[in-house]
Amino acid sequence: MDLIPKPDQVVSAAGNLAHRVVYGGLADLRPMPRTLIDEGTLREVYHYRPAARASEHGDPVLLVTPLAAPAICYDLRRGCSLVEHLVTEGRRTYVVEYGAVSFRDRNLGMEHWIEEVVPTAIREASAHAGGRPVHVVGWSLGGVFALLAAADDASLPIASITALGSPFDVREVPMVAPLRPLLNLTDGRGAITRLYQAAGGAPQPLVRWAFQLSSFQKLVTKPLAMARNLDDADYLAQIEAVDRFTANMIAYPGRTFGQLYHRLLKGNALVDGTFDLEGRTISVAAITAPVLVFGGASDGIAPIPSVRAAVPLLTGSREVRFEIVPGGHLGMLTGRGARATTWRVLDEWIEQWSQSDEPAPAATPRRTTKAAATTSSTRKATTKKTSATKAPAKKAPAKKAPAKKAPAKKAPAKKTSATKTPARKTPATKAPAKKAAPPGTLGTNPTRRYGSAGSRALGR
Structure with missing residues (x-):
């Protein structure tokens, strides 16, 4: 809150105070x-x-x-x-x-x-x-x-x-x-x-006192800090939660x-x-x-x-x-x-x-199975359609028709499987890539250090 509070800060502070009076606090302690x-x-x-x-x-x-x-x-x-x-x-x-x-x-x-x-x-x-x-x-x-x-x-x-x-x-x-x-x-x-x-x-009282003594400066300046942050509900909620933690020391x-x-x-x-x-x-x-x-x-x-x-x-x-x-x-x-x-x-x-x-490797077979099922259903549909159209036309050469047409029917099936093969291999090529990928940039650089400004931000 500014030294001279703005109207929106005054409204927020009043709302926070009213919430604490009516409900006993701002923190969700469930x-x-x-x-x-x-x-x-x-x-x-x-x-x-x-x-x-x-x-x-x-x-x-x-x-x-x-x-x-x-x-x-x-x-x-x-x-x-x-x-x-x-x-x-x-x-x-x-x-x-x-x-x-x-x-x-x-x-x-x-x-x-x-x-x-x-x-x-x-x-x-x-x-x-x-x-x-x-x-x-x-x-x-x-x-x-x-x-x-x-x-x-x-x-x-x-x-x-x-x-x-x-x-x-x-x-x-x-x-x-x-x-x-x-x-x-x-x-x-x-x-x-x-x-x-x-x-x-x-x-327990001695343990609680020792913990509070470790942050004596914060303990002394706590009332002033709360007064300066009356418009910050999250800050006040954090103070309440820390107070509950300190009160429950063992x-x-x-x-x-x-x-x-x-x-x-x-x-x-x-x-x-x-x-x-x-x-x-x-x-x-x-x-x-x-x-x-x-x-x-x-x-x-x-x-x-x-x-x-x-x-x-x-x-x-x-x-x-x-x-x-x-x-x-x-x-x-x-x-x-x-x-x-x-x-x-x-x-x-x-x-x-x-x-x-376990679920991660199971995801790849499910996609592969779906692709295989799609290919299989396509083959069945093609077979039924071909047999339905060819059967009424020629009954006698019907035996020869499959012999001649079989390679033609299998050829698209091979092409279909050929086209489906990369789809099946795609998850296999991605999986090793995830394993081989280096960890994220945050937390992997041994020379990185967070600045003190970020530390001070926790008190606000």
Whole structure:
């Protein structure tokens, strides 16, 4: 809104305010419909139902949520929902979430997610999709869990891995870097350690406060920003959706929080690409699946250097791609600008590493069969017409007529088949062309970077 609002801006602002008062908000917060297909201890795997008048195709996509974050991070609101986008595109879409964490879960450590939750979700999604390999997409700590699970178990049916805002070097996190020397002084006996041990984990209010603190500047300037954008319904709807996401943050189990705090935050355990778990060492260099890494241009929780640190460690992967996209930690995943940036690159990546779908090769035989049926019906019609015209004229030489006319009749049939042959071969020549075609220009240029102007646009 301009400093001196124009008449149309005043009308829009008044309409938005009235809509919020009458209906309670502007955002369409309806969740995408889904079905539970598997569950266990802090593990719920859901399959999102196909869109109306659309059929699912291609390899399945499994969305891995980070600890403490609700699964609505992938389904923020209609129009800014990665789930909605994938389902609309006809992709088989699944999500694994963990439900509410209570005091009885305090003894669960990171091994529960790396060894049990994520691998089981991958296998269940693959089995539900007919045994196809899975494209695993993890945001924040979900990306770390996905990478460690893939490195720990080479038998998992994984087509590709995508990590969005997953830090590997916490020294590059501005919020943490100044505090690490102070944290190490306590030697594991500080106030934070005593607090989470007594509480059985990190409580929900503390998790919510920490997430808000990561974008403190936006939190302070939020009222002013809303006042300046009262005429922008989409901006206000996004604010509402993010507020709902923040209000639904989940607690950390005690042992898991202790491992994250001591080993990742204080010890920076992932900086060399290895992680010690239950007497063995997991190395991300063992990952053979292709890996796509996203960094948010204005991400304060996982800045670009901390995320990019994972790229040189993935030495065993068939392909590693790093992309910088506009947005903060959540905005890069499901912000208003993600629709034209992050999601486009992700679509191309999944398409690049997907197996050919069953309906695709079936389309060629159907066209060929139709052509063959047309040729066959043409031959039958020609035969009937010829026999109908020739039978009354000469009955006695009727036997000779087919002998003499047979080559003449077969000659057009051969010509017809000759003319139909290119039509049958045309799909065969096009199919390899699609396989041989290089991926789209967006997301394939390793030197391309999105500008900061696009990042700032997400806040408007």
